[in-house]
Amino acid sequence: MKQILPSPFQRKILIAISGGIAAYKICEVISTLAKAGAEVRAILTDSAQQFITPLTIATLCRHHAYTDADFWQPTHGRPLHIQLGEWAELVVIAPITANTLAKIATGMADNLLTNTILASSCPVLLVPAMNRQMWQQNIVQQNWQNVLSHERFHGMATVAGILACDLPLKEREDWQVGSGRMAEPKQILAHIESLLHTGGKRDLVGKRVLVSAGGTREHLDPVRFIGNPSTGKMGLAVAQAAIHRGATVMFVHAPIKTELLTLLPDEVEGVSVTSAEQMRQAMLERFSQADITVMVAAVGDVQPAQYYDYKLSKGDLPTAIPLKQCADILAELGKIKQPPQFLVGFAAQTGEILTPALQKLEAKNLDIIVANPVDQVNAGFGSDTNTATLMNKRGKQVDFVGCSKLKLAHHLFDFIEIDN
CATH class of the missing domain: 3.40.50.1950 (Flavin prenyltransferase-like)
Structure with missing residues (x-):
């Protein structure tokens, strides 16, 4: 609907x-x-x-x-x-x-x-x-x-x-x-x-919520990297919604503009990372403390197989860059999740979004998946609004079109409350 x-x-x-x-x-x-x-x-x-x-x-x-x-x-x-x-x-x-x-x-x-x-x-x-x-x-x-x-x-x-x-x-x-x-x-x-x-309810009082946000960067040298357009706005909105509902929030983020980070109160535990491996370590260190984990970050899938610790000159740049896989953080969290921990993933997709999102929900042992059509106007990376389909492992599905990212974050926590 x-x-x-x-x-x-x-x-x-x-x-x-x-x-x-x-x-x-x-x-x-x-x-x-x-x-x-x-x-x-x-x-x-x-x-x-x-x-x-x-x-x-x-x-x-x-x-x-x-x-x-x-x-x-x-x-x-x-x-x-x-x-x-x-x-x-x-x-x-x-x-x-x-x-x-x-x-x-x-x-x-x-x-x-x-x-x-x-x-x-x-x-x-x-x-x-x-x-x-x-x-x-x-x-x-x-x-x-x-x-x-x-x-x-x-x-x-x-x-x-x-x-x-x-x-x-x-x-x-x-x-x-x-x-x-x-x-x-x-x-x-x-x-x-x-x-x-x-309406003022504080249904997350006493809960610890772990949120990841932003797009990781996998560097070839100190100035060049493989990345994605994620700004961290959706992850930030999830953190804000959790705080406003009474939760204690741990916020692990890839590079995000300082002006966006100032929207979170000073008492939030913020952890700044750059690469997928750094995010993996930060998430694993905090996951056992979390009642709810929402993995919003757009984590790199691949990284250069070799890192150069100096800036390559234009003439030295390889015509082909060998790649290797980054760690799948969400799958790793799904394997170590313990009841009653709750794990939410995001699936940024183009074209038909539901089938790959459902596959991700099952394969990674998630409780909820948020399927996000990033090829639509005013949805996905960089926008202030979003469109998404929320799905749980029991087959329930709800669609939201053209709402603010903070509003979508609240609908996600409402969905979690029903699912619990």
């Missing part, structure tokens, strides 16, 4: 902004959501308006931006915080400051934002930003953990980086940059997409 999926953002999203310099980052989030077809409403606290204006946010939302001035006005219908709380399918508080965090942790309701939180029942995504000393205070961390212990609240970790309150550049010698910086807009958008799909 084929499913053509709409934009993941065509939902009702309430953005709440509290007072911090990071408030400027939320403009990109709101603009992207609105362009993608979301209904976006926004609340600004009084302190948020010291950094960004309601006019700016209203223009990006294509709707009036609410403030406490609206909250304290008499209404001719139901109270504003009740209306907004019931309307929203997801609330995002970004940035959330130490002050707003403390209010939510203690159940206070003294402004429109906090009243709306108490009047809602949908998932709430908290995106903190503050000075590193403030963020590291025991009482702030206690409030953070207290809020996140409640099922409907989801948190994004702060990231390391230069903060607006940091020391001048000339005073930073031997000074370690710490956490406190708000997550970037692309990270926030990915988490929003995940929560809209899952």
Whole structure:
């Protein structure tokens, strides 16, 4: 059964902004959501308006931006915080400051934002930003953990980086940059997409998920190699989906652009490799720790039989390059898999994709295979969207056409949950 999926953002999203310099980052989030077809409403606290204006946010939302001035006005219908709380399918508080965090942790309701939180029942995504000393205070961390212990609240970790309150550049010698910086807009958008799909469930809490990504490179000399066009986007999406559902993730990747790697939180164990053999070693070292392994990487099938440790001149390049087989990592993992470990493979195919994918599913002792038609437009290597057929060893098959790679990753974990 084929499913053509709409934009993941065509939902009702309430953005709440509290007072911090990071408030400027939320403009990109709101603009992207609105362009993608979301209904976006926004609340600004009084302190948020010291950094960004309601006019700016209203223009990006294509709707009036609410403030406490609206909250304290008499209404001719139901109270504003009740209306907004019931309307929203997801609330995002970004940035959330130490002050707003403390209010939510203690159940206070003294402004429109906090009243709306108490009047809602949908998932709430908290995106903190503050000075590193403030963020590291025991009482702030206690409030953070207290809020996140409640099922409907989801948190994004702060990231390391230069903060607006940091020391001048000339005073930073031997000074370690710490956490406190708000997550970037692309990270926030990915988490929003995940929560809209899952409804906030954390079905992978306590699970360790091992993901491989990217395309390996088999070098002839230091500058030439046999490779493939894989960018690592699909593997990255699988890692993000697992994290957003509560898993601990181990991420083994071939060369991937740094800007993509920054989409993963700092606490993810990332292992960088280049060749198929290096990936094999990294995967084998971690496989026994994994409850679920998703082998997304496009691993080389062959490598030059001889490696030259210096750059060959153009005249010295061989007219024919003898090749030898690379190790079949997925088959090796399938042989050593122990119950209840779960193993997923990807089959990048052209033409008729199902028959070779099913053969791979059986031959390599997989639980699920993802058949991926890489010769189709906006599917496979390098694209932001994907088309795939998910198949398990009991013959169940589901097709997804033209969805985001993160959405496909969530459908994969839904498929795993059903299969288990």
